[in-house]
Amino acid sequence: MTTAGGWISFGVHISPRFLALAALGFALSGCDSKPAAKPANAGGNSPLTAPIDYIAAQGKAKQHTTKVISTVEIEAAIRQFQAIEDRLPTGFDELVSQHYLQSVPAAPRGKRFTYNPQTGQIGLVNE
Numbered sequence: 001m002t003t004a005g006g007w008i009s010f011g012v013h014i015s016p017r018f019l020a021l022a023a024l025g026f027a028l029s030g031c032d033s034k035p036a037a038k039p040a041n042a043g044g045n046s047p048l049t050a051p052i053d054y055i056a057a058q059g060k061a062k063q064h065t066t067k068v069i070s071t072v073e074i075e076a077a078i079r080q081f082q083a084i085e086d087r088l089p090t091g092f093d094e095l096v097s098q099h100y101l102q103s104v105p106a107a108p109r110g111k112r113f114t115y116n117p118q119t120g121q122i123g124l125v126n127e
Contacts, residue, residue, distance in 0.1 A: 063108040067124060070105035074113065074122050077101045088120045 045053075074092070077100040081089045085098075092115055095101040107113050107124060114123040 066106065066108045067111075070107060070113070071122060071124070073105050074101070074115075078120050078122070082120065088117055089115075090117050091115055 074095075077095045078089060081095060081098065081100045089095050089098075089100070092101070092104045092113070096103060104113065110127055111124050112127050114125055115121075116123075
């Protein structure tokens, strides 16, 4: 073992060609012709798409919240109408005109509420 210019030398000379081949071997050893299988529940777990995934999740959560809150509000108005009037309303307009609802709540984007006056059931359908 010798010291030369601040470097410790063990008396072994490694050729630049060997270093280049070793580096190339390490680089290619991780390559595979088949892409790795994506887990079934991975909906874009890439750090590059994380902001977009987050915004998409917020949009879905907002639509779900709008649906739940609006549905609960309409169902409460229908139950209150039925308890007082002893019948089901004929439609959303009657709930608004009789002041059981201030206005028909907004449905999530791309959807609209439906109402069956025979059963009192409300639904959500695509526009």
